[in-house]
Amino acid sequence: xxxxxxxxxxxxxxxxxxxxxxxxxxxxxxxxxxxxxxxxxxxxxxxxxxxxxxxxxxxxxxxxxxxxxxxxxxxxxxxxxxxxxxxxxxxxxxxxxxxxxxxxxxxxxxxxxxxxxxxxxxxxxxxxxxxxxxxxxxxxxxxxxxxxxxxxxxxxxxxxxxxxxxxxxxxxxxxxxxxxxxxxxxxxxxxxxxxxxxxxxxxxxxxxxxxxxxxxxxxxxxxxxxxxxxxxxxxxxxxxxxxxxxxxxxxxxxxxxxxxxxxxxxxxxxxxxxxxxxxxxxxxxxxxxxxxxxxxxxxxxxxxxxxxxxxxxxxxxxxxxxxxxxxxxxxxxxxxxxxxxxxxxxxxxxxxxxxxxxxxxxxxxxxxxxxxxxxxxxxxxxxxxxxxxxxxxxxxxxxxxxxxxxxxxxxxxxxxxxxxxxxxxxxxxxxxxxxxxxxxxxxxxxxxxxxxxxxxxxxx
Ligand code: HEM
Numbered sequence: 001x002x003x004x005x006x007x008x009x010x011x012x013x014x015x016x017x018x019x020x021x022x023x024x025x026x027x028x029x030x031x032x033x034x035x036x037x038x039x040x041x042x043x044x045x046x047x048x049x050x051x052x053x054x055x056x057x058x059x060x061x062x063x064x065x066x067x068x069x070x071x072x073x074x075x076x077x078x079x080x081x082x083x084x085x086x087x088x089x090x091x092x093x094x095x096x097x098x099x100x101x102x103x104x105x106x107x108x109x110x111x112x113x114x115x116x117x118x119x120x121x122x123x124x125x126x127x128x129x130x131x132x133x134x135x136x137x138x139x140x141x142x143x144x145x146x147x148x149x150x151x152x153x154x155x156x157x158x159x160x161x162x163x164x165x166x167x168x169x170x171x172x173x174x175x176x177x178x179x180x181x182x183x184x185x186x187x188x189x190x191x192x193x194x195x196x197x198x199x200x201x202x203x204x205x206x207x208x209x210x211x212x213x214x215x216x217x218x219x220x221x222x223x224x225x226x227x228x229x230x231x232x233x234x235x236x237x238x239x240x241x242x243x244x245x246x247x248x249x250x251x252x253x254x255x256x257x258x259x260x261x262x263x264x265x266x267x268x269x270x271x272x273x274x275x276x277x278x279x280x281x282x283x284x285x286x287x288x289x290x291x292x293x294x295x296x297x298x299x300x301x302x303x304x305x306x307x308x309x310x311x312x313x314x315x316x317x318x319x320x321x322x323x324x325x326x327x328x329x330x331x332x333x334x335x336x337x338x339x340x341x342x343x344x345x346x347x348x349x350x351x352x353x354x355x356x357x358x359x360x361x362x363x364x365x366x367x368x369x370x371x372x373x374x375x376x377x378x379x380x381x382x383x384x385x386x387x388x389x390x391x392x393x394x395x396x397x398x399x400x401x402x403x404x405x406x407x408x409x410x411x412x413x414x415x416x417x418x419x420x421x422x423x424x425x426x427x428x429x430x431x432x433x434x435x436x437x438x439x440x441x442x443x444x445x446x447x448x449x450x451x452x453x454x455x456x457x458x459x460x
Pocket of ligand 1: 141279387390
């Protein structure tokens with residue numbers, strides 16, 4: 001515990017960024033965050049941000065603000081809104097642990113974005129329904145089980161789609177994002193909705209179109225007809241409840257009718273699985289430039305269904321390049337800290353790269369997967385790719401199971417080398433990494449040969 005939690009609370013307003021610092025905040029942090037797309041990424045912007053080293057600049061700016069204004073939170077003067085930036089690790093823990101009251105996850109900004117495609121999703125829900133929807137998500141996704149009850153089926157689905165990706169990549173001699181993403185999206189639809197959805201391009205198009213609208217939040221009107229159509233199609237998959245899919249588990253847990261519109265939990269799952277693909281693809285790149293780590297992780301995964309080091313590779317990918325860089329909360333009541341008091345309705349923002357890449361974090365800019373094997377890592381210092389506390393991502397174990405299975409299944413079939421290794425200097429990994437232009441030269445390998453060679457490599 002540091003001085004921030006022990007100091008007495010103050011009734012004066014929080015320290016506020018000067019006009020100059022507010023403009024710098026917009027240029028270095030807020031602007032890039034919004035420009036890259038809050039709900040669905042804009043690939044060209046992500047590319048430009050990598051070239052500009054955008055997140056390094058953002059982290060340096062936020063660290064400077066803590067030096068200048070203290071432990072905060074620090075108020076930003078945005079017309080019509082009260083916004084406060086979190087700069088102290090203790091405040092991150094306090095805020096995430098004190099969710100949903102007084103720090104509610106369904107902020108005004110989030111609700112207006114999610115209204116485009118999932119107004120009844122748990123993340124957008126305020127009021128008494130939130131508890132029941134949260135419980136439903138926890139139960140269906142089995143949030144506390146490292147391996148979901150359907151994990152074996154998920155492994156099989158991943159393996160089948162990895163075979164398709166590997167065949168394409170071997171034929172072309174290259175693994176690129178488009179090929180990977182096509183295979184990954186099929187995994188997602190099969191795991192969430194069932195095999196019948198594997199090639200359902202209507203669902204794919206609707207989710208993409210409505211997410212693009214969601215990037216504009218309240219600046220764009222909701223396309224109610226398309227949203228209705230989307231929910232209707234999802235409702236059919238819920239009725240179908242294909243065995244082996246999350247749809248079947250959702251149907252089972254919602255059959256007594258205590259949850260209104262249970263199919264409206266699907267959009268979050270479909271949408272959130274997309275960044276899981278990005279994290280996997282970036283993890284492939286990390287493993288490509290750390291061949292020794294790759295050998296050890298793959299050998300271990302062949303022997304242990306939990307794949308601890310491959311899961312850690314995905315977690316490192318998410319630490320280095322968080323797919324949710326801004327965790328938001330809205331104050332349900334006035335709140336006091338030592339630095340000052342924030343009024344009810346204040347949006348509190350945790351900019352996760354500040355903590356994930358903080359200069360005082362050991363090995364902040366290098367690949368260090370073993371930090372995730374020590375469960376204290378995210379307890380003492382906020383490494384929060386899946387958030388934390390009562391609103392923590394209930395899908396994290398499903399994500400880590402499917403993503404680590406994809407890493408294993410691809411490496412069983414492919415030798416992968418980054419075509420531009422200079423983009424990932426292992427001594428100082430880039431602060432922003434555009435997955436869309438990352439490519440690997442790909443050569444096929446037989447799974448038998450790989451398994452045998454991995455066993456040999458693992459022998460001390
Ligand atoms: C790389 C992949 C993913 C990451 C990094 C991630 C991360 C997060 C984060 C940071 C939150 C916000 C929690 C907060 O506001 O404190 C969240 C919420 C949520 N995630 Fe994930 N997520 C991922 C994938 C998934 C998947 C695949 C599912 C479902 C299958 C899922 C289900 C949810 C749900 C239902 C919520 C809302 C929780 C609530 O409001 O209580 N997530 N996730």
